[in-house]
Amino acid sequence: MTNPLPGPSPLPSRASPEGEGRTVRTTCAYCGVGCGIAATPTGAREVAIRGDDAHPANRGSLCSKGTHLGETVGLSGRLLHPMIGERRASWDKALDLVAKRFKDTIARHGPDSVAFYVSGQLLTEDYYVANKLMKGFIGSANIDTNSRLCMSSAVAGHNRAFGEDVVPASYADLDEADLVVLVGSNTAWCHPVVYQRIQAARAARGTRLVVIDPRRTETCEGADLHLPLRPGSDVALMNGLLAWLAEQGLVDTAFTDRHVEVPEGFWEHLATGHDLWTTAATCDLDPALLRRFYEMFAAHPRTVTLFSQGVNQSIRGTDQVNAIINVHLATGRIGRPGAAPFSITGQPNAMGGREVGGLASTLAAHMDFAPDNVARVGRFWAAPAMATKPGLKAVDLFRAIGEGRIKALWIMATNPAVSLPDAGTVRAALEKCPFVVVSDVVANTDTSVHADVRLPAAAWGEKDGTVTNSERTVSRQRPFMALPGEARPDWWIVKEVARRMGWRSAFAYDHPAEIWREHARLTAYQNEGSRVLDLHDKAAIGNAAYDAMEPFRWGGAPFADGRFPTPSGRARMLRVGQMELQAPLADWPLTLNTGRYRDQWHTMTRTGLAPKLARHREEPLVEVHPADAAALGLADGDLASVSTPQGQSTFRVMLSDGQRPGEIFTPIHWTDQVSTGGRTGLLSRPLVDPHSGQPGFKSTPAALARVETEWKGFMIVRGEEPVRLPCLWSTRVTVPGGALYEIAGNGDAARIEGCLPAGERVEAVDLARGTRRVAVIVAGRLVGVLFVTRTGLLPSRDWLIGQLAAEGVGASVLAARGPGAQPDKGATVCVCFDVGLNQIVAAIRDQRLVDVPAIGAALGAGTNCGSCRPALARILAQVHEEVLDAAE
Numbered sequence: 084m085t086n087p088l089p090g091p092s093p094l095p096s097r098a099s100p101e102g103e104g105r106t107v108r109t110t111c112a113y114c115g116v117g118c119g120i121a122a123t124p125t126g127a128r129e130v131a132i133r134g135d136d137a138h139p140a141n142r143g144s145l146c147s148k149g150t151h152l153g154e155t156v157g158l159s160g161r162l163l164h165p166m167i168g169e170r171r172a173s174w175d176k177a178l179d180l181v182a183k184r185f186k187d188t189i190a191r192h193g194p195d196s197v198a199f200y201v202s203g204q205l206l207t208e209d210y211y212v213a214n215k216l217m218k219g220f221i222g223s224a225n226i227d228t229n230s231r232l233c234m235s236s237a238v239a240g241h242n243r244a245f246g247e248d249v250v251p252a253s254y255a256d257l258d259e260a261d262l263v264v265l266v267g268s269n270t271a272w273c274h275p276v277v278y279q280r281i282q283a284a285r286a287a288r289g290t291r292l293v294v295i296d297p298r299r300t301e302t303c304e305g306a307d308l309h310l311p312l313r314p315g316s317d318v319a320l321m322n323g324l325l326a327w328l329a330e331q332g333l334v335d336t337a338f339t340d341r342h343v344e345v346p347e348g349f350w351e352h353l354a355t356g357h358d359l360w361t362t363a364a365t366c367d368l369d370p371a372l373l374r375r376f377y378e379m380f381a382a383h384p385r386t387v388t389l390f391s392q393g394v395n396q397s398i399r400g401t402d403q404v405n406a407i408i409n410v411h412l413a414t415g416r417i418g419r420p421g422a423a424p425f426s427i428t429g430q431p432n433a434m435g436g437r438e439v440g441g442l443a444s445t446l447a448a449h450m451d452f453a454p455d456n457v458a459r460v461g462r463f464w465a466a467p468a469m470a471t472k473p474g475l476k477a478v479d480l481f482r483a484i485g486e487g488r489i490k491a492l493w494i495m496a497t498n499p500a501v502s503l504p505d506a507g508t509v510r511a512a513l514e515k516c517p518f519v520v521v522s523d524v525v526a527n528t529d530t531s532v533h534a535d536v537r538l539p540a541a542a543w544g545e546k547d548g549t550v551t552n553s554e555r556t557v558s559r560q561r562p563f564m565a566l567p568g569e570a571r572p573d574w575w576i577v578k579e580v581a582r583r584m585g586w587r588s589a590f591a592y593d594h595p596a597e598i599w600r601e602h603a604r605l606t607a608y609q610n611e612g613s614r615v616l617d618l619h620d621k622a623a624i625g626n627a628a629y630d631a632m633e634p635f636r637w638g639g640a641p642f643a644d645g646r647f648p649t650p651s652g653r654a655r656m657l658r659v660g661q662m663e664l665q666a667p668l669a670d671w672p673l674t675l676n677t678g679r680y681r682d683q684w685h686t687m688t689r690t691g692l693a694p695k696l697a698r699h700r701e702e703p704l705v706e707v708h709p710a711d712a713a714a715l716g717l718a719d720g721d722l723a724s725v726s727t728p729q730g731q732s733t734f735r736v737m738l739s740d741g742q743r744p745g746e747i748f749t750p751i752h753w754t755d756q757v758s759t760g761g762r763t764g765l766l767s768r769p770l771v772d773p774h775s776g777q778p779g780f781k782s783t784p785a786a787l788a789r790v791e792t793e794w795k796g797f798m799i800v801r802g803e804e805p806v807r808l809p810c811l812w813s814t815r816v817t818v819p820g821g822a823l824y825e826i827a828g829n830g831d832a833a834r835i836e837g838c839l840p841a842g843e844r845v846e847a848v849d850l851a852r853g854t855r856r857v858a859v860i861v862a863g864r865l866v867g868v869l870f871v872t873r874t875g876l877l878p879s880r881d882w883l884i885g886q887l888a889a890e891g892v893g894a895s896v897l898a899a900r901g902p903g904a905q906p907d908k909g910a911t912v913c914v915c916f917d918v919g920l921n922q923i924v925a926a927i928r929d930q931r932l933v934d935v936p937a938i939g940a941a942l943g944a945g946t947n948c949g950s951c952r953p954a955l956a957r958i959l960a961q962v963h964e965e966v967l968d969a970a971e
């Protein structure tokens with residue numbers, strides 16, 4: 084099962100699979116919770132997944148995405164060979180070409196004419212090698228990462244307050260807190276295992292939970308308070324809280340006097356304009372609700388304030404981070420058990436990237452570009468050409484590409500044509516750039532269609548290295564499958580290019596452990612306590628010890644001694660003011676907020692392969708408050724066009740009273756590969772925070788309009804090959820054995836029929852409703868089915884999808900239901916047990932269920948991974964309300 088390797092330095096045999104039946108302990112491919120996984124291969128590219136009971140991040144739990152990782156390890160859509168243009172090339176040829184084009188460009192235009200755009204989904208070892216090549220050998224700092232879009236405001240906030248990018252919290256703090264405040268975090272969907280941990284603490288010791296988010300998300304279900312604040316008003320809220328605490332005499336002056344630098348005039352600034360009423364007005368909150376929050380905060384000194392993209396992804400993200408940290412510093416709620424500001428990270432290795440220095444604004448190992456740092460790292464690397472100043476941050480980097488200032492670009496493990504703001508301009512820049520290299524695991528992405536060279540990277544389950552999670556725990560990702568085709572680890576690809584650029588000895592790595600040791604040594608090199616990040620005790624471990632390395636947390640309990648890594652040893656409070664909040668503009672009366680779905684990961688290159696994960700939300704929705712929808716003549720299930728000053732895209736309308744009026748929400752996951760619409764990246768503005776360069780993804784002026792179509796329908800086809808359908812609306816999801824397309828359009832729908840596979844056709848027509856049903860059957864098996872209607876209803880897709888696996892299928896399939904067919908289950912809520920909304924509602928009503936465990940006992944729902952428990956709680960509340968209303 085091992086692969087012969089091209090090029091001069093072979094890949095170590097260590098990366099070969101562990102073999103069928105043997106359980107390998109690794110770390111989840113997805114979010115920054117960093118759950119441990121026990122993976123047991125059960126066949127070729129098949130694996131059984133369990134939570135690792137011994138991993139400190141999850142102790143055996145997994146969410147829906149982690150649980151269903153096994154469905155995503157097939158080879159469907161994988162990039163298996165290096166490609167130059169559309170032609171397959173040998174590794175030698177592809178690597179030589181990349182090295183030559185980068186060298187030539189640097190020789191002609193200087194080191195700043197090239198760039199790398201990398202990702203928090205690289206392993207620390209991959210990241211380290213890329214950073215070293217760019218900053219020490221090419222001599223530019225034009226390496227930035229998608230963490231710019233994700234964590235950079237938190238990084239900037241930490242640096243400003245603490246003098247180093249250290250997250251001063253761990254998950255254990257959530258167990259010990261008396262109050263957890265979630266700010267701009269849909270934890271139930273995006274960090275579900277952390278959310279379950281908070282719920283467990285609530286059940287065990289009555290921890291209070293407050294959610295601060297303009298939307299009422301599932302995270303708010305059962306919370307003690309939800310503050311649906313005006314978007315972008317978080318600084319006012321935190322300043323108001325701090326002003327009120329000061330007024331009540333609740334500032335911990337014993338702590339601030341010894342450990343905090345408070346800027347001149349700080350308290351005077353807070354003393355005016357931050358009273359309860361003014362704050363409530365700025366935040367558009369009920370003053371009584373706000374006061375309950377203040378009082379709850381005052382009453383529970385053990386507070387963890389956990390925040391993510393609602394805080395970071397703002398044009399004032401860094402100030403928002405510091406406004407939160409200010410409150411914690413002023414009240415001494417830091418460095419003590421159960422008390423901390425906690426920036427929770429998104430990607431599996433966002434933290435590892437920060438540790439090696441993968442952001443253009445840091446150098447390496449938590450060092451910035453101060454001259455002595457540059458000299459020190461230069462010595463350590465024996466570097467011929469050190470970068471001496473920060474490089475371009477992601478949005479500026481792509482602007483420079485568009486302007487022709489950057490002429491060679493290497494993108495690794497990220498999909499900027501989808502995920503950067505103003506993605507239309509990003510695509511134009513990629514198209515214009517003279518040389519674009521993309522390292523990815525899948526063959527076709529919205530980014531890789533612009534690549535001159537595509538390099539096949541090793542994927543999760545094949546990769547070998549380390550990641551760091553939100554709480555600074557480093558754990559191993561270990562391979563349990565052979566590298567497919569000619570795929571290679573990212574570190575191997577980068578070091579091969581470096582060697583071909585002429586730096587052979589500095590990049591003579593044969594094993595990720597060698598890179599790890601070098602990285603660990605650099606963190607300790609002439610550190611002498613000046614940086615918290617210091618991995619000296621892991622710098623000399625042998626390869627076997629690296630392979631066996633247990634999860635460990637660096638930095639211990641930071642700041643427990645009240646000392647901070649600033650020159651004075653004190654933390655810094657910062658005077659931050661609320662940005663002016665603009666009233667809606669005439670042409671753009673709405674505000675667009677963007678974010679994530681529970682069961683999809685980013686641009687769906689992995690989660691999109693799992694039929695079970697597809698069923699939670701099959702289409703890209705625009706969530707609209709019913710009052711706004713009524714004013715625009717929109718009904719649930721309509722199609723609507725969302726436009727902004729940046730662009731336009733179409734979405735399916737979902738009415739939601741969890742939205743504030745005037746605000747709409749769209750998901751980030753859909754791409755040209757799966758859909759004709761739902762392209763959120765085209766809509767966001769490229770406006771960034773002045774300190775961090777992080778885009779303000781959560782707030783864009785927008786307008787909404789109904790999109791009329793003459794017909795709607797769906798198509799189900801066997802097999803994995805995507806089909807491009809010539810109609811206005813088409814979205815594809817993976818189903819067992821094939822794909823389901825939801826479609827809508829104008830004119831004659833007959834052209835869609837041409838996209839059905841070949842075979843024996845059976846048809847039924849209902850002229851009155853303008854309905855056509857076509858099935859294609861080959862040897863008694865269904866290979867395709869198309870239902871289109873102008874005025875009629877469409878049947879449930881479930882039974883037809885099931886027919887892909889059936890034998891002896893005949894014309895009766897057009898009835899779209901079997902003898903004694905089950906009623907429609909409704910949208911899938913519990914993916915583990917495949918339980919739908921309609922089933923849950925019926926069970927609650929018929930069996931008079933009163934709580935979530937009762938639903939679990941009746942239907943199984945919510946009893947495995949638990950990701951749907953917040954949804955069950957909400958459905959339960961709604962049904963009870965309806966039953967009571969009906970009884971009145």
Ligand SMILES: Nc1nc2c(c(=O)[nH]1)N[C@H]1C(S)=C(S)[C@@H](COP(=O)(O)OP(=O)(O)OC[C@H]3O[C@@H](n4cnc5c(=O)[nH]c(N)nc54)[C@H](O)[C@@H]3O)O[C@H]1N2
Nearest residue numbers: 267268269273314315391392393429678679681684685781
């Ligand atoms: N299922 C799933 N999980 C994921 C990911 C995924 O793609 N899918 N991605 C991972 C990654 S990389 C990341 S970064 C994290 C992101 O995790 P989160 O930050 O939890 O997710 P988002 O949905 O981006 O945004 C969080 C919330 O911020 C709110 N918000 C918007 N504006 C404001 C505001 O002005 N103030 C406040 N207080 N809140 C506001 C939004 O309404 C939204 O509910 O998730 C990680 N986990």
Ligand SMILES: Nc1nc2c(c(=O)[nH]1)N[C@H]1C(S)=C(S)[C@@H](COP(=O)(O)OP(=O)(O)OC[C@H]3O[C@@H](n4cnc5c(=O)[nH]c(N)nc54)[C@H](O)[C@@H]3O)O[C@H]1N2
Nearest residue numbers: 229232233496497498502522523524540677685686688780
């Ligand atoms: N409007 C809006 N935009 C956003 C956000 C938002 O909330 N709103 N959130 C932002 C945030 S926080 C983030 S993190 C980004 C995420 O955005 P992206 O990073 O663009 O999204 P992914 O789909 O995770 O892209 C990862 C790519 O790497 C590939 N890949 C996976 N594993 C490997 C590997 O080991 N090696 C290599 N070489 N390739 C691999 C995948 O196939 C995929 O193509 O989106 C950002 N964009």
Ligand code: SF4
Nearest residue numbers: 111113114118146149
């Ligand atoms: S919470 Fe879910 S997605 Fe995140 S690491 Fe754990 S299992 Fe993976």
Ligand SMILES: [Mo]
Nearest residue numbers: 232233429430
């Ligand atoms: Mo992220």
